[in-house]
Amino acid sequence: DSGVTQTPKHLITATGQRVTLRCSPRSGDLSVYWYQQSLDQGLQFLIQYYNGEERAKGNILERFSAQQFPDLHSELNLSSLELGDSALYFCASSVAALGSTDTQYFGPGTRLTVL
Amino acid sequence: AQSVSQHNHHVILSEAASLELGCNYSYGGTVNLFWYVQYPGQHLQLLLKYFSGDPLVKGIKGFEAEFIKSKFSFNLRKPSVQWSDTAEYFCAAVNNNDMRFGAGTRLTVKP
Numbered sequence: 001d002s003g004v005t006q007t008p009k010h011l012i013t014a015t016g017q018r019v020t021l022r023c024s025p026r027s028g029d030l031s032v033y034w035y036q037q038s039l040d041q042g043l044q045f046l047i048q049y050y051n052g053e054e055r056a057k058g059n060i061l062e063r064f065s066a067q068q069f070p071d072l073h074s075e076l077n078l079s080s081l082e083l084g085d086s087a088l089y090f091c092a093s094s095v096a097a098l099g100s101t102d103t104q105y106f107g108p109g110t111r112l113t114v115l
Numbered sequence: 116a117q118s119v120s121q122h123n124h125h126v127i128l129s130e131a132a133s134l135e136l137g138c139n140y141s142y143g144g145t146v147n148l149f150w151y152v153q154y155p156g157q158h159l160q161l162l163l164k165y166f167s168g169d170p171l172v173k174g175i176k177g178f179e180a181e182f183i184k185s186k187f188s189f190n191l192r193k194p195s196v197q198w199s200d201t202a203e204y205f206c207a208a209v210n211n212n213d214m215r216f217g218a219g220t221r222l223t224v225k226p
Contacts, residue, residue: 002158043216045214048212092159108158
């Protein structure tokens with residue numbers, strides 16, 4: 001158990017819908033990262049927040065957005081869902097920001113299925 | 116575009132065989148390098164990381180990796196694999212807040 005929690009574990013929805021994935025970092029970690037893992041795209045870094053502020057952006061689509069709240073939990077919002085958005089979405093946390101020597105600890109992921 | 120390449124998609128070994136998984140990156144400048152492992156049904160875990168200093172990095176579970184700057188490589192090695200090493204292995208690189216993963220290598224170790 002990494003100490004990072006993600007809810008829900010599984011999510012099944014239809015095309016065109018909007019969903020919200022939630023992540024709670026390890027106690028004391030200020031950074032939250034979001035990743036997408038799919039069969040065709042592999043593992044991709046989406047976005048990072050550090051202490052409530054966006055710090056780094058990867059291959060995140062315009063239809064996706066994220067935020068980190070004052071209690072440091074983060075939410076990833078996926079809208080206008082397409083079949084290709086079906087994937088495993090991981091969250092990770094670390095004490096400091098990307099580029100530091102800190103280790104990222106990964107959560108168990110949310111499996112999103114878009115029908 | 117910056118990228119990370121893993122040459123082997125699927126490697127099958129017998130127990131006690133030696134392992135080397137290739138990883139190359141295309142970043143210039145300072146780069147931080149990682150190897151992650153994903154055991155079946157589990158989340159990603161860090162095996163080892165390189166930021167600076169000794170280019171030979173030792174990680175958990177007997178794994179090590181060597182950073183060769185001239186070859187833009189960070190290959191993962193283990194002298195003797197076990198059945199429990201069956202997993203997917205991902206190489207990753209970070210440069211200026213840009214993080215990329217390789218496509219992953221699936222390792223199957225036969226008992």
